Amino acid sequence: MENKPPTDVSNSKKRKRSDGPKPQSQSPLAIKKQKLLVSRQNLPIWSRQKDIRESLRQHSILVLSGETGSGKSTQVPQFLLTEPWCTGKIAVTQPRRVAAISLARRVAEEMGSPLGASSPASKVGYSVRFDDNTSAGTRIKYLTEGMLLQEMLRDGALSQYSCVVVDEVHERSVDVDLLLGFLKQLLESGKRKKPLKIVVMSATADVESLSRFFSTPTPKSEETSNGTVHGDDEEFQGFSDDEQSTPAEKSQVSTCRVEGRQYPVKLHYIDKPTEDVVDAALQRIMHLHCKEPMPGDILVFMTGQEIIHGLQKLVEELAGNLPPEYPRLLVLPLFAALPQAAQQRIFERAPPNTRKVILSTNIAETSVTVPGVRYVVDTGKAKIKQYRNRLGLESLLVKPISKSSADQRKGRAGREAAGQCFRLYTQQSYEELEKDTKPEILRCDLSNAVLKMKARGVDDVFSFPFLTPPNREAMEKSLLQLLLLGTLNEDGKINDIGRKVARLPLTPTLGRIVLEAARPERDCLLEVIDIIACLSVENIFLPTDTEEAREKALEARSQLHRRQGDHLTLLAAVQAYAAETSDRKRWATTHLISHRAMQNVLNVRKQLTTQCKSLLPNPTVRSTVDEDTQENILKCFLKGYHGNNIARLCPDKTYKTFAGNQTVAIHPSSVLFGRKVEAVVYNEFVFTTKAYARGVSAIQLKWLEDVWGSS
């Protein structure tokens, strides 16, 4: 569902004039508040205000389902703020930063309050990574799920909050699944002195499983010797599922359903399955363009960058040959890796007599709202991450989307007016789709989630209250991984290293590499932080989609390239960028490097160096990276990868992985592409057209003994 509140485009100056004189005492904020009240009262959720307030007086948990346009994300926190039990703050979690920020802005306006830290009188703020815009008086705090998880690691009882509103639960991010489990355990633990109210909000009608989740007591841990964070389970023993739970327990949870507000969208299917969706999309786009009236832009959902570029070429070719009496066509690709300026083009108005066609990945399904769309073309496919226990790695596969995803895509045609949706598959195929997308926690490497649980005191992770429990094999794999990393002891309990790694904003592997770099024998903390910072943000190198662009980039970045490999090349890039004091943006442009990514790198670098102060108060500062340091840097990575992510050159001139003896090629984006060295360490193993190693550096085999010999 869409969180972004509708942008208010009405002209407030004009309004002020035409409304006649206001009393002098009315501040601009108060005037705005008064004006917004009317549109608030027209939201579908407004009529349910009484019910919602009443149900949380009676119960501690409310499961609320409401579709796009119901107003739940902005109104529910305001309804609850004046309730007698609400003496503390209200947290409202969002899966994405932009949503947290824009919702906070909107609600501040509606309440006539200044935003965040701008004034002590502010009642509304937000908190996202690198941007905490709250003050002591903040009552409603919009924040990302990840930020609330971090807060729960510091203050296990969430003592400053009276209420947590968990929004967009249907998206089922790993973080939201962890949050729901932690919140359930907190309610059952009896650790709260004052009551904590929980509102769980979802765009789908799937209220049943959420309310069952909260009304079913968490079964007691299998290993009774392990104290868990939930303390009061004895009294719940014997109730393991819904049928056995008593009415009294059920009544903890109340439910509410609110209608959405959407224009109708006419649905079309194809009659028989197609082999070639790109061609089918091409035909449909041209047909729509020639037959349907203007205005009305077309949004096409596709799987990835490559086929988007392919279709773009085809459409532009056909559009160029159209007779002059037809409107023009403007084709715009849209995917996350596209530079910000190119993404912005979808928001610009098209030239006169021109129809926009946006060829997009899943980014337009939830994260970006494309304006002006009346027609949606849906290929019915998406790239979906999957974790393979056997190989211990994640891969992306092109797979059919779920029904709820297809319906979400369809809804994108009805945001501004009635629209149409063309599914490039049969109605029968639609009926055969899964109802919902598999929650991510069932499809990913669990080591990060498991380490967070361990850091919160959940010793027996198998009895953790998951909304959908991952299979045992995946859990065991992550425990083994964490054990090998040295973050857990043999008995599975978290150790000192583990607690430190859990607090770093990194995957356990990258966190472990940073800790390794802080050891006196390695002494390369600042250098490794620079590299790790690059690995934890989007690609710092701007994408190169043509042969020409590739050659240009190669030349522009030539001074940054290090023949030892990608790790030292990243380090050189960060150091050169940081050393540039006059005009960093220009520096980035001339080197074909993303300025935004580099700003993020510097932010991450600052955060990591601050957090590492306690590990190593005075790390060595170097102006040049000598050979010993280079070796130490790569040895930190070898340590973190504990035998994985290494390949050596074989007599047949291919690289084979050290652990599995599998052929792997160096990725074309690597500075080592095409080079033959004794052995390599790499950050990622990806399988696309074939098996590739990405983020690659040359190593010497004799280093391995040194790394594995010293613990």
Add this chain to the structure above:
DNA sequence: CTATGAGCG
């Protein structure tokens, strides 16, 4: 020898 989705800390 030539190029995975989007999102979070």
